Amino acid sequence: MGEGRKDYRGDFLAEVEARVEEGEWVKMCMQCGVCSGSCPLGPDWEHPPHEIFQWIRANRRAEVLGSPSVWMCTSCHACVVRCPRGVPVAHVMHGLAHYAARLGLAPPGQPTRRLAERFWENMTRTGRVNEPRLALSLLFANGPGEGLRTALRMKDAGLDLVRAGRLSPLAALAGDGVEDPAGLRAVLEKARAIELAKTAALED
Amino acid sequence: MSEVVATTRTILVVGGGISGMTAALEAAEAGADVLLLEKGASLGGWVSQLSRGHPTLCPPARTLEDELRRLGAGRLRVLTRAEVVRIDGQPGDYTATVRLAPPAPREVGNADRSGDPDASPDADPDAVPNPDTGERKLRVKAGAVVWATGWRPYDAAKIEPYGYGRIPDVVSSLDFARLADPLGPTGGRLLRPSDGREARRVAFVLCAGSRDKNHLRHCSRVCCAAALEQAAHVTGHLGDEADVTLYYVDIRVTGSLEDLYRKVRSDPRVKFVRSKVAQITRDAHTGSPVLHGVATEGGQRYARVHDLVVLAVGMEPGVPGDALPLRLVTHAGGFVAPDPANGAIFAAGCAAEPLDVSRCVQHATVAALRALQVVRRVGGVEG
Ligand SMILES: Cc1cc2nc3c(=O)[nH]c(=O)nc-3n(C[C@H](O)[C@H](O)[C@H](O)COP(=O)(O)OP(=O)(O)OC[C@H]3O[C@@H](n4cnc5c(N)ncnc54)[C@H](O)[C@@H]3O)c2cc1C
Ligand code: SF4
Ligand code: SF4
Ligand code: SF4
Numbered sequence: 333m334g335e336g337r338k339d340y341r342g343d344f345l346a347e348v349e350a351r352v353e354e355g356e357w358v359k360m361c362m363q364c365g366v367c368s369g370s371c372p373l374g375p376d377w378e379h380p381p382h383e384i385f386q387w388i389r390a391n392r393r394a395e396v397l398g399s400p401s402v403w404m405c406t407s408c409h410a411c412v413v414r415c416p417r418g419v420p421v422a423h424v425m426h427g428l429a430h431y432a433a434r435l436g437l438a439p440p441g442q443p444t445r446r447l448a449e450r451f452w453e454n455m456t457r458t459g460r461v462n463e464p465r466l467a468l469s470l471l472f473a474n475g476p477g478e479g480l481r482t483a484l485r486m487k488d489a490g491l492d493l494v495r496a497g498r499l500s501p502l503a504a505l506a507g508d509g510v511e512d513p514a515g516l517r518a519v520l521e522k523a524r525a526i527e528l529a530k531t532a533a534l535e536d
Numbered sequence: 537m538s539e540v541v542a543t544t545r546t547i548l549v550v551g552g553g554i555s556g557m558t559a560a561l562e563a564a565e566a567g568a569d570v571l572l573l574e575k576g577a578s579l580g581g582w583v584s585q586l587s588r589g590h591p592t593l594c595p596p597a598r599t600l601e602d603e604l605r606r607l608g609a610g611r612l613r614v615l616t617r618a619e620v621v622r623i624d625g626q627p628g629d630y631t632a633t634v635r636l637a638p639p640a641p642r643e644v645g646n647a648d649r650s651g652d653p654d655a656s657p658d659a660d661p662d663a664v665p666n667p668d669t670g671e672r673k674l675r676v677k678a679g680a681v682v683w684a685t686g687w688r689p690y691d692a693a694k695i696e697p698y699g700y701g702r703i704p705d706v707v708s709s710l711d712f713a714r715l716a717d718p719l720g721p722t723g724g725r726l727l728r729p730s731d732g733r734e735a736r737r738v739a740f741v742l743c744a745g746s747r748d749k750n751h752l753r754h755c756s757r758v759c760c761a762a763a764l765e766q767a768a769h770v771t772g773h774l775g776d777e778a779d780v781t782l783y784y785v786d787i788r789v790t791g792s793l794e795d796l797y798r799k800v801r802s803d804p805r806v807k808f809v810r811s812k813v814a815q816i817t818r819d820a821h822t823g824s825p826v827l828h829g830v831a832t833e834g835g836q837r838y839a840r841v842h843d844l845v846v847l848a849v850g851m852e853p854g855v856p857g858d859a860l861p862l863r864l865v866t867h868a869g870g871f872v873a874p875d876p877a878n879g880a881i882f883a884a885g886c887a888a889e890p891l892d893v894s895r896c897v898q899h900a901t902v903a904a905l906r907a908l909q910v911v912r913r914v915g916g917v918e919g
Contacts, residue, residue, distance in 0.1 A: 362747075362785065363785075363832050364743075364785045364811070364812035364832070365810075365811045365812055365814070365829055365830045365831065365832040366812045366813075366814050366829070368814075368829075368830040368832075368837075369811065369812075369813070369814025369815070369828055369829035369830045369837070370697075370814045370815065374830065374837065375837060380830060380835075382830070382832055383835060413750075414697065414750070414814065415749075416743075416747060416748035416749055416750065416812065417749065418749045
């Protein structure tokens with residue numbers, strides 16, 4: 333297949349190196365599989381990290397950027413400490429996920445992606461994560477019926493957290509934040525603009 | 537005080553493994569005065585511990601035997617229990633400080649066969665041993681030094697996820713060599729340490745501690761071939777009972793060792809799994825080791841029980857860079873580099889880089905030649 337040769341030219345690797353945070357590490361991977369073997373969530377990934385790295389080199393752009401797998405990483409860092417080549421696997425996964433989202437290629441409705449988005453919205457509002465509100469928004473993400481059922485099922489855990497002082501129901505109403513939330517949002521907006529400008533520059 | 541032995545035309549060889557013996561013999565047979573110092577009680581180094589060897593699968597001790605027979609030749613003197621602890625001076629004029637462990641060293645070779653080393657005027661050490669340790673000091677002059685202090689295995693216990701030291705049936709390749717040795721503790725039977733049962737399902741974990749930024753960054757070069765040879769030993773020993781698995785990242789064998797690889801690869805009793813093992817745990821019921829990881833060809837996740845797991849541990853320098861008896865230029869892993877700044881101190885064999893026996897022999901011959909060139913020059917100046 334003539335196309336096959338083109339597929340292995342590695343254009344996508346160059347793209348990842350230029351645009352994905354920590355993407356320049358991908359070429360260091362020696363395909364030993366220790367990251368995938370060490371990942372506590374490994375059995376639940378459709379395509380574990382070493383496979384994603386190999387796919388990048390095999391130019392399988394659509395599959396990588398559209399994969400729910402790059403959203404599975406919980407940053408436990410088991411892979412990062414064990415990787416014999418020092419690849420920051422977790423960071424590359426987040427970089428890929430972020431890049432896919434920026435390009436609008438990330439799988440919609442993927443649960444960890446939804447968590448990430450809600451976390452971001454919640455946190456950027458005041459500059460502090462409002463945990464009860466985040467928990468509530470996740471509970472009712474699939475409609476009120478399921479939300480109530482889950483809330484009942486989880487109530488003991490919730491009460492334990494309140495008793496241990498780890499969760500304050502009042503915070504859902506008040507909550508704290510940084511001194512200048514508007515300033516924070518301006519900073520984030522600026523960072524976003526810089527990031528987009530960088531991508532646009534590479535596009536030329 | 538200690539007396540000075542030998543002259544600056546002498547070549548001092550430090551370390552009596554296969555490399556040091558080779559360098560000493562080559563130099564002596566070429567007519568140089570050679571003094572070979574070995575800190576242990578006998579010559580041979582690691583080779584004397586390996587019962588079978590690649591590429592010929594004949595006992596490496598055979599090579600040793602040949603060398604020992606040649607020891608009588610030339611102007612070669614050998615001291616065992618003699619550790620070089622310090623070297624001063626410059627090319628053509630070095631002084632080595634040697635620690636002689638009690639009991640007194642036995643000198644072999646042609647200089648003195650009387651059995652009483654102190655009867656030999658050349659090897660007269662400090663007359664009075666240290667009252668606490670019984671050690672004596674000796675100073676040796678030499679024009680050039682062959683540094684052949686060899687290697688030591690990487691400490692497998694440092695590879696935390698592999699459980700060496702915690703899981704009894706996880707052993708190192710050196711432990712395995714003892715198990716497989718007909719003259720070893722089990723008479724050559726592969727009895728696993730936990731319960732003494734004969735091991736049938738044997739796993740070899742390659743690159744254990746090598747090619748890894750958390751451990752040794754370099755490829756130790758001999759462990760692939762050593763593991764293949766040990767795998768062949770298991771199949772040869774157990775016959776159809778054998779169930780061997782090799783977990784590898786890449787198989788790195790070259791030259792004639794490729795034949796060994798092909799032979800083992802085509803053996804249906806040996807499985808090859810391309811995967812760096814992520815973790816080893818102990819089965820709660822049987823106590824057997826369980827290997828966890830992902831095969832990178834095919835992508836299967838495995839959790840496989842074995843009777844015995846052999847870690848193909850890597851090589852690090854026998855004398856670490858910071859413990860060298862003088863400042864030498866070394867590679868990142870602590871092996872002594874062939875650098876002009878090292879003057880007339882020439883590393884040979886595994887002191888210089890991870891090498892197998894045949895390459896050690898070649899490497900040591902080159903080191904002997906370099907040393908000869910130096911002492912010949914010294915000889916010329918001195919008339
Ligand atoms: C598991 C395993 C299996 C192997 N199997 C094979 C095989 O089948 N075939 C093969 O070709 N190779 C094999 N090798 C490689 C082989 O062991 C080495 O090539 C060989 O041992 C190197 O010899 P050497 O003389 O350089 O070092 P060594 O054998 O380490 O000898 C160095 C000597 O120097 C002495 N010494 C150290 N410091 C001092 C000091 N300060 N003063 C005086 N003396 C000192 C030591 O006591 C030692 O006797 C194997 C290696 C491993 C790890
Ligand atoms: S552990 Fe590192 S080198 Fe090994 S496959 Fe994963 S990223 Fe690649
Ligand atoms: S950091 Fe992410 S990819 Fe790495 S082991 Fe943990 S969950 Fe898996
Ligand atoms: S020789 Fe083989 S097992 Fe040893 S470090 Fe190199 S690749 Fe790994």
